[in-house]
Amino acid sequence: MAVDFRTNKKIMRAFPKVELHRHLEGTFALPTLHRIALANKLPYSSDFEEFKKAVQFPRDSEPDFLTFLSKFKNDWYRSHQDVHDIVRDSVLDFVSDGIFFIELRFSPEHFALHNNFDRMEIANIVMDASNQAAEDAGVLIRYLITFNRAKQDQYEMINLYHALRDLKRPEIVGIDLAGDETQFPPQQFTEFFKVVRDDGVYGTTIHAGEVTPAHQVWDSINLLHAQRIGHGTSAIDDAELQQRLIDEGVVLEQCITSNYQTGSWADEKNHPLGRLFRSGVPVTINSDDPTIQDTDLTDDYMKACDYFDLTLDDLVALNMVAIEGAFLPDTEKTDLKNRYNAAIAAFRKKHRI
Numbered sequence: 001m002a003v004d005f006r007t008n009k010k011i012m013r014a015f016p017k018v019e020l021h022r023h024l025e026g027t028f029a030l031p032t033l034h035r036i037a038l039a040n041k042l043p044y045s046s047d048f049e050e051f052k053k054a055v056q057f058p059r060d061s062e063p064d065f066l067t068f069l070s071k072f073k074n075d076w077y078r079s080h081q082d083v084h085d086i087v088r089d090s091v092l093d094f095v096s097d098g099i100f101f102i103e104l105r106f107s108p109e110h111f112a113l114h115n116n117f118d119r120m121e122i123a124n125i126v127m128d129a130s131n132q133a134a135e136d137a138g139v140l141i142r143y144l145i146t147f148n149r150a151k152q153d154q155y156e157m158i159n160l161y162h163a164l165r166d167l168k169r170p171e172i173v174g175i176d177l178a179g180d181e182t183q184f185p186p187q188q189f190t191e192f193f194k195v196v197r198d199d200g201v202y203g204t205t206i207h208a209g210e211v212t213p214a215h216q217v218w219d220s221i222n223l224l225h226a227q228r229i230g231h232g233t234s235a236i237d238d239a240e241l242q243q244r245l246i247d248e249g250v251v252l253e254q255c256i257t258s259n260y261q262t263g264s265w266a267d268e269k270n271h272p273l274g275r276l277f278r279s280g281v282p283v284t285i286n287s288d289d290p291t292i293q294d295t296d297l298t299d300d301y302m303k304a305c306d307y308f309d310l311t312l313d314d315l316v317a318l319n320m321v322a323i324e325g326a327f328l329p330d331t332e333k334t335d336l337k338n339r340y341n342a343a344i345a346a347f348r349k350k351h352r353i
């Protein structure tokens, strides 16, 4: 009897995946982090299982936003070598999730803050380590730089933005706005995103509509020129917004497990992703912070198949939406689509699906 790959994690791992929404700060190689924590004499158990409990949000725990947020720590790294090592090993792990292409997002601030490292030097170290690991793992990679609403005002963001531009790293393809969307609405960042748009070099994705109503997705598109939206689950309540997303190809980067664990969407089996997909809204499957969530992207694919009865063709279609929404020039998108189709053909042949 043919294996139903949708319930077979080993085969689902191998399914080629395009991911647009994953934070490097939330996807780290646990054994490497444990080694760094002990070497730097941080107050963690030398027992790996105990360490895991301390740094992850256990997958069977009740949703709790504050506990979830408390897991994001930035005091692990005490040297450039620490940053290099954690990034390298974390990106090497992507291959076990079947990552074909990823736009990985990170905040230079996160890796630099505790030691007051130079932000741009850290950005270079992160990308150099990650590029090498991605090449070794056979994963295509680009970067989004995350700006945190709560940590900088928009004028500080503009300064950081200009410093990033001066790095002249073409693998940076987009800007992400993250952090507390309730207290820091899009209206507070219009000047920054006007600079980004006028510059025309980077794509823009905004975390919105995760814990706020649909109007914040509207505001992110109208005021901040968002080309993609992080989460956007509240779009399910607004048919007019859905039509706008369809008409303009604004892609929703959705994250089923993350939304459940943070308490932003209580009923995982009724997550909007399935209904939005059936309505033709450009949606994609993403992991967000898989290590903190004690999960991986493959789990989210299996949930999507189980909850929304998706087929292999549906999964391929979702990944094509992700490629279309990637912040790449059209020629690179066409090339990526061709390579992705070839990878899918090889996957089908190997697993006889």
Ligand SMILES: [Zn+2]
Binding pocket: 021, 023, 178, 207, 230, 288
């Ligand atoms: Zn996110």
